[in-house]
Amino acid sequence: MPSSTVEQYIKIIYTQQEHLGRSVVPMKRLSEAMGVTPGTATTMVKHLDDVKLVSYHPRQGVLLTTKGENLALRMLRRHRLIETFLEQVLGYDWSEVHTDAERLEHAVSDRFIDKLEQYLGYPDVDPHGDPIPSSSGSIESAISVPLNACGADRRVRIVRLLDDDPEFLVCMKSYLIFPGQEFILKNSSAITGTVTLEHSDTLKPVTIGYDAAGRILVSER
Amino acid sequence: MPSSTVEQYIKIIYTQQEHLGRSVVPMKRLSEAMGVTPGTATTMVKHLDDVKLVSYHPRQGVLLTTKGENLALRMLRRHRLIETFLEQVLGYDWSEVHTDAERLEHAVSDRFIDKLEQYLGYPDVDPHGDPIPSSSGSIESAISVPLNACGADRRVRIVRLLDDDPEFLVCMKSYLIFPGQEFILKNSSAITGTVTLEHSDTLKPVTIGYDAAGRILVSER
DNA sequence: GCTACGTATTTGACTAGTCAAAATATAGTA
DNA sequence: TACTATATTTTGACTAGTCAAATACGTAGC
Ligand SMILES: [Mn+2]
Ligand SMILES: [Mn+2]
Ligand SMILES: [Mn+2]
Ligand SMILES: [Mn+2]
Numbered sequence: 001m002p003s004s005t006v007e008q009y010i011k012i013i014y015t016q017q018e019h020l021g022r023s024v025v026p027m028k029r030l031s032e033a034m035g036v037t038p039g040t041a042t043t044m045v046k047h048l049d050d051v052k053l054v055s056y057h058p059r060q061g062v063l064l065t066t067k068g069e070n071l072a073l074r075m076l077r078r079h080r081l082i083e084t085f086l087e088q089v090l091g092y093d094w095s096e097v098h099t100d101a102e103r104l105e106h107a108v109s110d111r112f113i114d115k116l117e118q119y120l121g122y123p124d125v126d127p128h129g130d131p132i133p134s135s136s137g138s139i140e141s142a143i144s145v146p147l148n149a150c151g152a153d154r155r156v157r158i159v160r161l162l163d164d165d166p167e168f169l170v171c172m173k174s175y176l177i178f179p180g181q182e183f184i185l186k187n188s189s190a191i192t193g194t195v196t197l198e199h200s201d202t203l204k205p206v207t208i209g210y211d212a213a214g215r216i217l218v219s220e221r
Numbered sequence: 222m223p224s225s226t227v228e229q230y231i232k233i234i235y236t237q238q239e240h241l242g243r244s245v246v247p248m249k250r251l252s253e254a255m256g257v258t259p260g261t262a263t264t265m266v267k268h269l270d271d272v273k274l275v276s277y278h279p280r281q282g283v284l285l286t287t288k289g290e291n292l293a294l295r296m297l298r299r300h301r302l303i304e305t306f307l308e309q310v311l312g313y314d315w316s317e318v319h320t321d322a323e324r325l326e327h328a329v330s331d332r333f334i335d336k337l338e339q340y341l342g343y344p345d346v347d348p349h350g351d352p353i354p355s356s357s358g359s360i361e362s363a364i365s366v367p368l369n370a371c372g373a374d375r376r377v378r379i380v381r382l383l384d385d386d387p388e389f390l391v392c393m394k395s396y397l398i399f400p401g402q403e404f405i406l407k408n409s410s411a412i413t414g415t416v417t418l419e420h421s422d423t424l425k426p427v428t429i430g431y432d433a434a435g436r437i438l439v440s441e442r
Numbered sequence: 443g444c445t446a447c448g449t450a451t452t453t454g455a456c457t458a459g460t461c462a463a464a465a466t467a468t469a470g471t472a
Numbered sequence: 473t474a475c476t477a478t479a480t481t482t483t484g485a486c487t488a489g490t491c492a493a494a495t496a497c498g499t500a501g502c
């Protein structure tokens with residue numbers, strides 16, 4: 001049975017691998033994401049390689065094995081089902097769910113997660129639009145593009161937000177930017193570095209920065 | 222912030238103190254309840270004394286301070302609210318709730334517990350009839366007596382079971398022995414060491430051993 | 443008062459996870 | 473090619489929690 005520390009490393013390696021596109025995750029990246037010193041990450045990664053959860057390429061980086069990927073998906077499943085529960089059932093704000101899920105994910109049993117999933121009615125995404133892996137480990141994300149890579153005058157539907165920062169989330173919610181909401185993309189200017197949207201119901205205009213828009217995934221329609 | 226290990230020691234010291242009646246809990250007792258060697262318990266208890274959670278009386282035993290008692294009640298509150306949730310909401314059998322609660326209680330935040338309590342409608346006992354301490358730390362248990370200390374031909378209502386063993390609980394449930402059920406106490410014999418009950422609705426008779434009956438608390442009426 | 447036995451404490455060793463700081467490799471630049 | 477900046481690895485040390493086994497108490501019985 002993996003310790004919560006191991007679980008956390010594996011989950012972070014997965015998300016970093018996904019985020020980097022490239023396959024190997026360098027130690028600096030990993031240590032920063034884990035909040036530990038680089039030396040600590042190196043030591044741990046060697047151990048993870050020993051137990052076949054990752055393959056370690058000295059001086060280059062680390063890569064999940066299939067076994068590691070399975071564990072990562074199980075952790076993501078736990079994390080996202082718990083977040084969904086906290087928001088939909090216990091009434092947390094979506095900016096608060098992440099912190100608590102971060103601890104709970106390491107304390108729940110498989111029985112708990114399977115019953116929770118059933119109780120929630122088999123949701124396929126969490127409050128941030130992150131897809132929830134099935135118990136068999138399959139995961140499918142809706143097709144989407146970053147908001148800053150979208151053509152102007154398009155009608156878009158918010159699909160997912162790639163940021164856990166509570167401040168960011170509170171702010172987005174106040175603009176009605178959360179999964180399911182629809183907007184018209186009025187203007188997207190690489191020169192000024194802004195993206196302007198108009199909510200399809202309220203018609204309220206919102207302007208956000210280019211990099212923030214990069215963390216918002218939408219589907220064009 | 223106390224570690225989960227510290228939380229567990231404190232909770233166990235509380236329940237042992239309650240169970241022994243006497244105030245100090247000897248090391249042997251504590252180490253057995255914790256599943257560690259006596260030496261380990263001694264070391265830990267000295268540390269708990271340093272941080273003022275217990276007062277340690279060498280070669281006699283250990284005793285919670287007020288600070289320790291507060292922590293213990295917070296843990297009991299968590300444990301019992303979680304057990305209630307697992308049974309009533311997620312549909313666990315009452316024999317399964319204990320194990321999962323044992324881990325979760327160390328991973329939940331105060332926010333979680335308070336929202337959970339609200340969601341559950343402020344229950345005052347858990348599935349085993351154990352009273353749930355309030356957020357301010359007050360706890361009140363219904364007046365009750367052990368079933369083996371009851372006069373015969375009395376009508377009794379099951380209040381609480383003092384045993385976590387899944388096998389015992391599954392068995393009791395099959396006899397309808399769980400909080401709220403009513404029985405007529407037909408016979409209680411110290412000689413044969415048995416207690417015979419009859420369910421007040423189904424009229425089905427049940428005979429259980431004297432010591433098992435000691436772990437069943439009832440209210441006479 | 444002395445002995446035995448059971449309980450309690452001490453000691454030394456081990457594991458998982460961590461940091462600080464020194465040593466080393468690598469890749470880019472002059 | 474030689475130098476330098478940066479990433480990486482190594483080393484030694486530390487903490488929390490644990491066990492096994494040696495040692496020390498304390499009390500009940502003789
Ligand atoms: Mn985590
Ligand atoms: Mn999420
Ligand atoms: Mn516990
Ligand atoms: Mn209980």
